[in-house]
Amino acid sequence: MALLDRYLNAVRNHLPAAQQDDIVAELADDLRARFDERAAELGRPLTEADEAELLKPFGRPLLLAARYRPRHYLIGPNLFPYYWATLKFALGVAVIVFAAVTITLAVAGRPLEQVFDVLGQGTFNALLSVFTWVTLVFALVDVAAAQAKKWDEWDPRSLPRGTQPASPRSRVEVALDLVFSAAFATVWAATPHSEWLRTLANSPLELGPAWATFYVPVLVVVIASMAAKAVTLVRPDLATFRFVASLVTTVAGVGILMLLLGAGDLLVPAGPDARAEALVRVANQGLRVSFVVAIVINVITTALDARRYLQGRHARFS
Amino acid sequence: MRDMVAPHDVGDLVENLRLELRRGCLVLAVLAQLRTEQYGYTLRKTLAGAGLPVDEGTLYPLLRRLESQGLLASEWREEESRNKRFYRLSAAGRSVLKQLVTEWRGIDASLTRML
Numbered sequence: 001m002a003l004l005d006r007y008l009n010a011v012r013n014h015l016p017a018a019q020q021d022d023i024v025a026e027l028a029d030d031l032r033a034r035f036d037e038r039a040a041e042l043g044r045p046l047t048e049a050d051e052a053e054l055l056k057p058f059g060r061p062l063l064l065a066a067r068y069r070p071r072h073y074l075i076g077p078n079l080f081p082y083y084w085a086t087l088k089f090a091l092g093v094a095v096i097v098f099a100a101v102t103i104t105l106a107v108a109g110r111p112l113e114q115v116f117d118v119l120g121q122g123t124f125n126a127l128l129s130v131f132t133w134v135t136l137v138f139a140l141v142d143v144a145a146a147q148a149k150k151w152d153e154w155d156p157r158s159l160p161r162g163t164q165p166a167s168p169r170s171r172v173e174v175a176l177d178l179v180f181s182a183a184f185a186t187v188w189a190a191t192p193h194s195e196w197l198r199t200l201a202n203s204p205l206e207l208g209p210a211w212a213t214f215y216v217p218v219l220v221v222v223i224a225s226m227a228a229k230a231v232t233l234v235r236p237d238l239a240t241f242r243f244v245a246s247l248v249t250t251v252a253g254v255g256i257l258m259l260l261l262g263a264g265d266l267l268v269p270a271g272p273d274a275r276a277e278a279l280v281r282v283a284n285q286g287l288r289v290s291f292v293v294a295i296v297i298n299v300i301t302t303a304l305d306a307r308r309y310l311q312g313r314h315a316r317f318s
Numbered sequence: 319m320r321d322m323v324a325p326h327d328v329g330d331l332v333e334n335l336r337l338e339l340r341r342g343c344l345v346l347a348v349l350a351q352l353r354t355e356q357y358g359y360t361l362r363k364t365l366a367g368a369g370l371p372v373d374e375g376t377l378y379p380l381l382r383r384l385e386s387q388g389l390l391a392s393e394w395r396e397e398e399s400r401n402k403r404f405y406r407l408s409a410a411g412r413s414v415l416k417q418l419v420t421e422w423r424g425i426d427a428s429l430t431r432m433l
Contacts, residue, residue: 025394026358026378026403033359033400057374067379070386 003051004031007061014065023068031055074139076146083138086176090130098123108282133183141175171233178229185222191215204276205283210263217256225249243309250302257291257298344372346422348380349415352390355406357397381405389414 008031012024034054039046046054058064066072075083102119191197191207192215199206228245231238260266267283269276347370351361362377372380384390389411394403407415 022403023378023382025401029357029400029402030359030362030378059375064375067375068382070383 003048003055004028004035007031007055007058010061011065014062015068019068031058074135075142079138079142079145082172082175083134085172086138086179087131087134089176090134090179091127094126094130095123098126104282104286108279110279129183134179137175137179137182171236174229174233174236178226178233181222181226181229185219185226188215188219188222199270204270204273205267205280206270208265208268210260210266213263214256214260217252221249221252221256225253239309243305246305247302250298254295254298257295261288261291340370344370344376344380345384346415346418348377348384349389349407349411349418352405352407352411353415355404357402357404359402361405384411 008024008028011027012020015023031054035046035051038050038054042050098119101122102115105115105118187197192212224245228242228249231245232242235241265280265284266287267280269280344365347365347368348361351364356364358378358381361381362372365372365377381390381392385392385405389408390405391408391411392403392405394401396402
Protein backbone atom coordinates (compact mmCIF):
# COMPACT_ATOMS: atom_id res chain seq x y z
CA MET A 1 0.00 0.00 0.00
CA ALA A 2 1.33 3.46 -0.93
CA LEU A 3 2.45 5.78 1.84
CA LEU A 4 -0.36 8.23 1.07
CA ASP A 5 -3.01 5.52 1.49
CA ARG A 6 -1.41 4.33 4.72
CA TYR A 7 -1.49 7.90 6.05
CA LEU A 8 -5.10 8.46 5.01
CA ASN A 9 -6.16 5.14 6.55
CA ALA A 10 -4.48 6.10 9.81
CA VAL A 11 -6.28 9.48 9.80
CA ARG A 12 -9.59 7.77 8.98
CA ASN A 13 -9.30 5.55 12.07
CA HIS A 14 -9.41 8.61 14.35
CA LEU A 15 -12.24 10.49 12.63
CA PRO A 16 -15.93 10.48 13.59
CA ALA A 17 -17.56 7.62 11.62
CA ALA A 18 -20.16 9.84 9.97
CA GLN A 19 -17.53 12.15 8.44
CA GLN A 20 -14.74 9.69 7.62
CA ASP A 21 -15.35 9.30 3.87
CA ASP A 22 -15.98 12.98 3.28
CA ILE A 23 -12.93 14.24 5.16
CA VAL A 24 -10.58 11.58 3.79
CA ALA A 25 -11.73 12.22 0.20
CA GLU A 26 -11.00 15.93 0.57
CA LEU A 27 -7.60 15.34 2.19
CA ALA A 28 -6.71 12.78 -0.48
CA ASP A 29 -7.51 15.26 -3.23
CA ASP A 30 -5.35 17.95 -1.62
CA LEU A 31 -2.43 15.59 -0.99
CA ARG A 32 -2.55 14.12 -4.50
CA ALA A 33 -2.48 17.62 -5.94
CA ARG A 34 0.59 18.40 -3.83
CA PHE A 35 2.26 15.15 -4.88
CA ASP A 36 1.61 15.93 -8.57
CA GLU A 37 2.94 19.45 -8.17
CA ARG A 38 6.10 18.24 -6.42
CA ALA A 39 6.67 15.51 -9.03
CA ALA A 40 6.37 18.16 -11.77
CA GLU A 41 8.92 20.34 -9.94
CA LEU A 42 11.39 17.46 -9.61
CA GLY A 43 10.72 16.15 -13.13
CA ARG A 44 10.46 12.54 -11.89
CA PRO A 45 8.08 10.29 -9.98
CA LEU A 46 8.17 10.79 -6.21
CA THR A 47 10.07 8.36 -4.03
CA GLU A 48 8.71 7.24 -0.66
CA ALA A 49 11.13 9.68 0.99
CA ASP A 50 9.66 12.55 -1.10
CA GLU A 51 6.15 11.52 -0.08
CA ALA A 52 7.14 11.30 3.58
CA GLU A 53 8.59 14.81 3.36
CA LEU A 54 5.29 16.14 2.02
CA LEU A 55 3.17 14.28 4.58
CA LYS A 56 5.23 15.13 7.65
CA PRO A 57 4.05 18.77 8.01
CA PHE A 58 0.45 17.53 8.32
CA GLY A 59 1.41 15.98 11.64
CA ARG A 60 0.59 12.64 13.21
CA PRO A 61 -2.72 11.19 12.01
CA LEU A 62 -4.19 11.37 15.53
CA LEU A 63 -3.41 15.10 15.80
CA LEU A 64 -4.71 15.89 12.33
CA ALA A 65 -7.97 14.01 13.02
CA ALA A 66 -8.33 15.77 16.40
CA ARG A 67 -8.49 19.13 14.61
CA TYR A 68 -11.76 18.06 13.03
CA ARG A 69 -13.34 17.57 16.42
CA PRO A 70 -15.09 20.60 17.87
CA ARG A 71 -14.02 20.08 21.48
CA HIS A 72 -10.35 20.04 22.48
CA TYR A 73 -10.62 20.38 26.24
CA LEU A 74 -12.08 18.50 29.17
CA ILE A 75 -13.12 21.45 31.32
CA GLY A 76 -13.62 24.80 29.64
CA PRO A 77 -12.43 28.24 30.78
CA ASN A 78 -15.82 29.20 32.28
CA LEU A 79 -15.84 26.31 34.70
CA PHE A 80 -12.12 25.82 35.22
CA PRO A 81 -11.67 28.33 38.10
CA TYR A 82 -14.49 26.56 40.00
CA TYR A 83 -12.97 23.16 39.20
CA TRP A 84 -9.54 24.26 40.36
CA ALA A 85 -10.86 25.74 43.61
CA THR A 86 -12.93 22.61 44.32
CA LEU A 87 -10.06 20.27 43.50
CA LYS A 88 -7.64 22.11 45.78
CA PHE A 89 -10.16 22.14 48.62
CA ALA A 90 -11.11 18.46 48.18
CA LEU A 91 -7.47 17.34 48.03
CA GLY A 92 -6.72 19.41 51.13
CA VAL A 93 -9.61 17.79 53.02
CA ALA A 94 -8.44 14.32 51.90
CA VAL A 95 -4.92 15.02 53.19
CA ILE A 96 -6.28 16.25 56.54
CA VAL A 97 -8.56 13.19 56.89
CA PHE A 98 -5.70 10.79 56.18
CA ALA A 99 -3.38 12.65 58.51
CA ALA A 100 -6.06 12.29 61.24
CA VAL A 101 -6.51 8.57 60.48
CA THR A 102 -2.74 8.01 60.58
CA ILE A 103 -2.39 9.82 63.90
CA THR A 104 -5.35 7.83 65.32
CA LEU A 105 -3.76 4.54 64.26
CA ALA A 106 -0.39 5.56 65.68
CA VAL A 107 -1.99 6.63 69.00
CA ALA A 108 -3.95 3.33 69.11
CA GLY A 109 -0.61 1.48 68.98
CA ARG A 110 -0.93 -0.05 65.53
CA PRO A 111 2.29 -1.46 64.02
CA LEU A 112 4.37 1.13 62.23
CA GLU A 113 4.15 -0.79 58.92
CA GLN A 114 0.36 -0.51 58.99
CA VAL A 115 0.52 3.18 59.87
CA PHE A 116 2.91 3.87 56.98
CA ASP A 117 0.77 1.74 54.68
CA VAL A 118 -2.26 3.92 55.42
CA LEU A 119 -0.15 7.08 55.15
CA GLY A 120 1.44 6.11 51.83
CA GLN A 121 -0.78 3.79 49.83
CA GLY A 122 -4.07 4.93 51.42
CA THR A 123 -3.36 8.61 50.92
CA PHE A 124 -2.25 8.06 47.32
CA ASN A 125 -5.42 6.09 46.52
CA ALA A 126 -7.62 8.67 48.23
CA LEU A 127 -6.00 11.61 46.40
CA LEU A 128 -6.29 9.78 43.10
CA SER A 129 -9.97 9.04 43.77
CA VAL A 130 -10.69 12.64 44.75
CA PHE A 131 -8.92 13.92 41.61
CA THR A 132 -10.79 11.43 39.40
CA TRP A 133 -14.21 12.14 40.85
CA VAL A 134 -13.90 15.92 40.91
CA THR A 135 -12.52 15.97 37.35
CA LEU A 136 -15.17 13.57 36.08
CA VAL A 137 -18.06 15.48 37.65
CA PHE A 138 -16.82 18.85 36.37
CA ALA A 139 -16.14 17.45 32.89
CA LEU A 140 -19.69 16.09 32.75
CA VAL A 141 -21.12 19.38 34.01
CA ASP A 142 -19.10 21.24 31.36
CA VAL A 143 -20.32 18.98 28.57
CA ALA A 144 -23.92 19.42 29.73
CA ALA A 145 -23.42 23.18 30.02
CA ALA A 146 -21.88 23.39 26.55
CA GLN A 147 -24.85 21.52 25.16
CA ALA A 148 -27.32 23.81 26.83
CA LYS A 149 -25.22 26.92 26.05
CA LYS A 150 -26.48 28.34 29.30
CA TRP A 151 -23.17 29.67 30.55
CA ASP A 152 -23.05 32.46 27.99
CA GLU A 153 -26.75 33.04 27.53
CA TRP A 154 -27.88 34.76 30.66
CA ASP A 155 -30.07 37.73 31.41
CA PRO A 156 -29.16 40.06 34.30
CA ARG A 157 -32.91 40.49 34.88
CA SER A 158 -33.03 36.84 35.99
CA LEU A 159 -30.94 37.70 39.07
CA PRO A 160 -32.85 37.05 42.31
CA ARG A 161 -34.86 39.88 43.81
CA GLY A 162 -34.61 40.93 47.47
CA THR A 163 -31.82 42.15 49.68
CA GLN A 164 -30.29 38.90 50.87
CA PRO A 165 -28.07 36.69 48.72
CA ALA A 166 -30.03 34.07 46.75
CA SER A 167 -28.15 31.30 48.48
CA PRO A 168 -26.23 31.45 51.76
CA ARG A 169 -23.72 29.11 50.13
CA SER A 170 -21.72 29.79 46.98
CA ARG A 171 -22.11 27.52 43.96
CA VAL A 172 -18.59 26.23 44.53
CA GLU A 173 -19.58 25.09 48.03
CA VAL A 174 -22.74 23.42 46.75
CA ALA A 175 -20.82 21.76 43.88
CA LEU A 176 -18.17 20.57 46.31
CA ASP A 177 -20.82 19.23 48.64
CA LEU A 178 -22.43 17.41 45.71
CA VAL A 179 -19.12 15.85 44.67
CA PHE A 180 -18.47 14.56 48.20
CA SER A 181 -22.03 13.26 48.52
CA ALA A 182 -21.67 11.45 45.17
CA ALA A 183 -18.39 9.89 46.26
CA PHE A 184 -19.90 8.80 49.59
CA ALA A 185 -23.05 7.43 47.91
CA THR A 186 -20.89 5.40 45.52
CA VAL A 187 -18.79 3.90 48.30
CA TRP A 188 -21.87 3.27 50.44
CA ALA A 189 -23.78 1.62 47.59
CA ALA A 190 -20.78 -0.58 46.80
CA THR A 191 -20.11 -1.67 50.40
CA PRO A 192 -22.39 -4.76 50.54
CA HIS A 193 -20.85 -6.01 47.30
CA SER A 194 -17.21 -5.40 48.21
CA GLU A 195 -15.29 -7.57 50.66
CA TRP A 196 -12.54 -4.92 50.63
CA LEU A 197 -14.93 -2.18 51.77
CA ARG A 198 -16.75 -4.39 54.34
CA THR A 199 -13.43 -5.29 55.93
CA LEU A 200 -12.30 -1.63 55.82
CA ALA A 201 -9.47 -2.22 53.34
CA ASN A 202 -8.51 -5.62 54.78
CA SER A 203 -7.96 -4.18 58.24
CA PRO A 204 -8.41 -6.27 61.42
CA LEU A 205 -11.89 -4.65 61.71
CA GLU A 206 -15.08 -5.09 59.73
CA LEU A 207 -18.54 -3.57 59.68
CA GLY A 208 -20.86 -5.09 62.28
CA PRO A 209 -24.35 -6.46 61.53
CA ALA A 210 -25.97 -3.20 62.72
CA TRP A 211 -24.91 -1.50 59.47
CA ALA A 212 -27.18 -3.71 57.37
CA THR A 213 -30.24 -2.19 59.11
CA PHE A 214 -29.17 1.31 58.12
CA TYR A 215 -27.92 0.58 54.60
CA VAL A 216 -31.10 1.52 52.69
CA PRO A 217 -32.18 4.50 54.88
CA VAL A 218 -28.70 6.08 54.61
CA LEU A 219 -28.63 5.56 50.83
CA VAL A 220 -32.10 7.11 50.45
CA VAL A 221 -31.19 10.16 52.57
CA VAL A 222 -27.90 10.71 50.70
CA ILE A 223 -29.57 10.44 47.27
CA ALA A 224 -32.39 12.79 48.35
CA SER A 225 -29.81 15.22 49.67
CA MET A 226 -27.86 15.03 46.37
CA ALA A 227 -31.03 15.74 44.39
CA ALA A 228 -31.72 18.79 46.58
CA LYS A 229 -28.13 20.04 46.10
CA ALA A 230 -28.36 19.54 42.34
CA VAL A 231 -31.55 21.64 42.25
CA THR A 232 -29.87 24.30 44.42
CA LEU A 233 -26.91 24.39 42.02
CA VAL A 234 -29.19 25.11 39.07
CA ARG A 235 -31.76 27.28 40.89
CA PRO A 236 -30.09 28.96 43.87
CA ASP A 237 -33.01 31.39 44.04
CA LEU A 238 -35.45 28.72 45.33
CA ALA A 239 -34.94 29.67 48.98
CA THR A 240 -38.02 27.86 50.31
CA PHE A 241 -37.21 24.65 48.49
CA ARG A 242 -33.62 24.82 49.69
CA PHE A 243 -34.65 25.36 53.28
CA VAL A 244 -37.34 22.64 53.32
CA ALA A 245 -35.09 20.10 51.54
CA SER A 246 -32.24 20.85 53.91
CA LEU A 247 -34.56 20.56 56.93
CA VAL A 248 -36.03 17.23 55.80
CA THR A 249 -32.68 15.62 54.95
CA THR A 250 -31.03 16.94 58.10
CA VAL A 251 -33.86 15.65 60.34
CA ALA A 252 -33.68 12.26 58.60
CA GLY A 253 -29.87 12.23 58.87
CA VAL A 254 -29.87 13.20 62.55
CA GLY A 255 -32.54 10.53 63.22
CA ILE A 256 -30.34 7.87 61.62
CA LEU A 257 -27.29 9.05 63.57
CA MET A 258 -29.24 8.89 66.85
CA LEU A 259 -30.42 5.34 66.04
CA LEU A 260 -26.81 4.41 65.16
CA LEU A 261 -25.70 5.71 68.56
CA GLY A 262 -27.94 3.14 70.26
CA ALA A 263 -27.25 0.32 67.81
CA GLY A 264 -24.41 -1.30 69.73
CA ASP A 265 -20.98 -2.01 68.25
CA LEU A 266 -20.82 -0.77 64.66
CA LEU A 267 -17.36 -2.27 64.08
CA VAL A 268 -16.40 -5.80 65.08
CA PRO A 269 -13.09 -7.72 64.93
CA ALA A 270 -12.52 -9.49 61.61
CA GLY A 271 -11.03 -12.48 63.49
CA PRO A 272 -10.00 -13.76 66.93
CA ASP A 273 -7.29 -11.23 67.66
CA ALA A 274 -6.83 -9.62 71.08
CA ARG A 275 -5.22 -6.53 69.56
CA ALA A 276 -8.14 -6.19 67.12
CA GLU A 277 -10.59 -6.23 70.04
CA ALA A 278 -8.73 -3.37 71.69
CA LEU A 279 -8.76 -1.48 68.41
CA VAL A 280 -12.51 -2.15 68.00
CA ARG A 281 -13.22 -0.55 71.37
CA VAL A 282 -11.26 2.59 70.41
CA ALA A 283 -12.80 2.75 66.93
CA ASN A 284 -16.40 2.30 68.19
CA GLN A 285 -15.85 4.97 70.81
CA GLY A 286 -14.40 7.25 68.13
CA LEU A 287 -17.39 6.63 65.88
CA ARG A 288 -19.86 7.46 68.68
CA VAL A 289 -18.02 10.70 69.44
CA SER A 290 -18.03 11.62 65.73
CA PHE A 291 -21.79 10.89 65.52
CA VAL A 292 -22.47 13.17 68.49
CA VAL A 293 -20.32 15.91 66.89
CA ALA A 294 -22.15 15.44 63.57
CA ILE A 295 -25.56 15.69 65.29
CA VAL A 296 -24.57 18.90 67.10
CA ILE A 297 -23.13 20.46 63.89
CA ASN A 298 -26.22 19.51 61.89
CA VAL A 299 -28.62 20.94 64.49
CA ILE A 300 -26.64 24.21 64.73
CA THR A 301 -26.30 24.70 60.96
CA THR A 302 -29.99 23.91 60.40
CA ALA A 303 -30.95 26.40 63.11
CA LEU A 304 -28.73 29.04 61.42
CA ASP A 305 -30.26 28.20 58.02
CA ALA A 306 -33.75 28.54 59.55
CA ARG A 307 -32.91 31.94 61.00
CA ARG A 308 -31.42 33.13 57.70
CA TYR A 309 -34.44 31.86 55.80
CA LEU A 310 -36.93 33.55 58.15
CA GLN A 311 -34.93 36.82 58.03
CA GLY A 312 -34.98 36.63 54.24
CA ARG A 313 -38.73 36.11 54.16
CA HIS A 314 -39.20 39.01 56.56
CA ALA A 315 -37.00 41.25 54.34
CA ARG A 316 -38.92 40.27 51.21
CA PHE A 317 -42.38 40.80 52.65
CA SER A 318 -41.77 43.89 54.81
CA MET B 319 12.91 44.67 38.38
CA ARG B 320 13.85 41.22 37.11
CA ASP B 321 12.84 39.93 33.69
CA MET B 322 9.92 37.48 33.89
CA VAL B 323 10.82 35.73 30.63
CA ALA B 324 14.16 34.03 30.15
CA PRO B 325 15.89 35.13 26.94
CA HIS B 326 15.70 31.63 25.44
CA ASP B 327 11.90 31.62 25.96
CA VAL B 328 11.37 34.90 24.09
CA GLY B 329 11.40 33.14 20.72
CA ASP B 330 8.68 30.70 21.81
CA LEU B 331 6.66 33.49 23.34
CA VAL B 332 6.81 35.56 20.16
CA GLU B 333 5.85 32.52 18.11
CA ASN B 334 2.82 31.80 20.33
CA LEU B 335 1.68 35.42 20.26
CA ARG B 336 2.18 35.55 16.50
CA LEU B 337 0.02 32.44 16.04
CA GLU B 338 -2.63 33.91 18.34
CA LEU B 339 -2.61 37.15 16.37
CA ARG B 340 -2.91 35.34 13.03
CA ARG B 341 -5.66 32.94 14.13
CA GLY B 342 -8.46 35.50 14.06
CA CYS B 343 -7.09 37.14 10.92
CA LEU B 344 -7.09 33.79 9.13
CA VAL B 345 -10.86 33.38 9.54
CA LEU B 346 -11.38 36.83 8.07
CA ALA B 347 -9.02 36.07 5.18
CA VAL B 348 -10.71 32.74 4.40
CA LEU B 349 -14.18 34.31 4.44
CA ALA B 350 -12.97 37.14 2.22
CA GLN B 351 -11.34 34.78 -0.29
CA LEU B 352 -14.45 32.61 -0.48
CA ARG B 353 -16.58 35.42 -1.87
CA THR B 354 -15.41 33.59 -4.99
CA GLU B 355 -15.94 29.83 -5.02
CA GLN B 356 -12.74 27.80 -4.52
CA TYR B 357 -11.62 24.39 -3.38
CA GLY B 358 -9.18 23.84 -0.53
CA TYR B 359 -6.00 23.42 -2.52
CA THR B 360 -6.42 26.61 -4.57
CA LEU B 361 -7.59 28.53 -1.51
CA ARG B 362 -4.44 27.55 0.38
CA LYS B 363 -2.27 28.65 -2.56
CA THR B 364 -4.15 31.93 -2.90
CA LEU B 365 -3.70 32.68 0.80
CA ALA B 366 0.00 31.78 0.67
CA GLY B 367 0.43 33.95 -2.44
CA ALA B 368 -1.21 36.85 -0.61
CA GLY B 369 1.25 36.50 2.29
CA LEU B 370 -0.92 34.44 4.64
CA PRO B 371 0.42 30.88 4.50
CA VAL B 372 -1.75 28.43 6.44
CA ASP B 373 -0.26 25.65 8.56
CA GLU B 374 -0.68 22.22 7.05
CA GLY B 375 -3.68 20.48 8.53
CA THR B 376 -5.29 23.73 9.70
CA LEU B 377 -7.22 24.88 6.66
CA TYR B 378 -9.61 21.96 6.14
CA PRO B 379 -10.75 21.69 9.78
CA LEU B 380 -11.29 25.47 9.70
CA LEU B 381 -13.38 25.20 6.53
CA ARG B 382 -15.47 22.44 8.16
CA ARG B 383 -16.00 24.55 11.27
CA LEU B 384 -17.06 27.61 9.27
CA GLU B 385 -19.41 25.43 7.26
CA SER B 386 -20.93 23.88 10.39
CA GLN B 387 -21.46 27.43 11.69
CA GLY B 388 -23.43 28.20 8.53
CA LEU B 389 -20.93 30.73 7.17
CA LEU B 390 -19.86 28.59 4.19
CA ALA B 391 -21.66 26.31 1.76
CA SER B 392 -19.94 23.50 -0.09
CA GLU B 393 -20.51 20.95 -2.82
CA TRP B 394 -18.56 18.11 -4.43
CA ARG B 395 -17.88 18.59 -8.15
CA GLU B 396 -15.58 17.02 -10.69
CA GLU B 397 -12.84 19.20 -12.11
CA GLU B 398 -9.73 18.13 -14.02
CA SER B 399 -11.00 14.53 -13.70
CA ARG B 400 -10.90 14.72 -9.92
CA ASN B 401 -13.67 15.13 -7.40
CA LYS B 402 -13.18 18.33 -5.45
CA ARG B 403 -15.10 19.99 -2.69
CA PHE B 404 -15.86 23.62 -3.59
CA TYR B 405 -16.56 26.17 -0.86
CA ARG B 406 -18.26 29.54 -1.11
CA LEU B 407 -19.60 32.13 1.29
CA SER B 408 -23.22 31.58 2.35
CA ALA B 409 -25.74 34.40 2.81
CA ALA B 410 -25.08 34.34 6.57
CA GLY B 411 -21.34 34.28 5.82
CA ARG B 412 -21.64 37.42 3.67
CA SER B 413 -23.43 39.24 6.46
CA VAL B 414 -20.87 38.10 9.07
CA LEU B 415 -17.98 39.03 6.77
CA LYS B 416 -19.41 42.53 6.33
CA GLN B 417 -19.55 43.00 10.11
CA LEU B 418 -16.09 41.54 10.61
CA VAL B 419 -14.60 43.81 7.94
CA THR B 420 -16.09 46.84 9.74
CA GLU B 421 -14.62 45.57 13.00
CA TRP B 422 -11.27 44.91 11.36
CA ARG B 423 -11.09 48.40 9.89
CA GLY B 424 -11.84 49.85 13.34
CA ILE B 425 -9.10 47.75 14.98
CA ASP B 426 -6.68 48.57 12.18
CA ALA B 427 -7.31 52.30 12.52
CA SER B 428 -6.95 52.19 16.31
CA LEU B 429 -3.75 50.19 16.19
CA THR B 430 -2.29 52.36 13.46
CA ARG B 431 -2.84 55.39 15.72
CA MET B 432 -1.32 53.58 18.71
CA LEU B 433 1.65 52.04 16.95
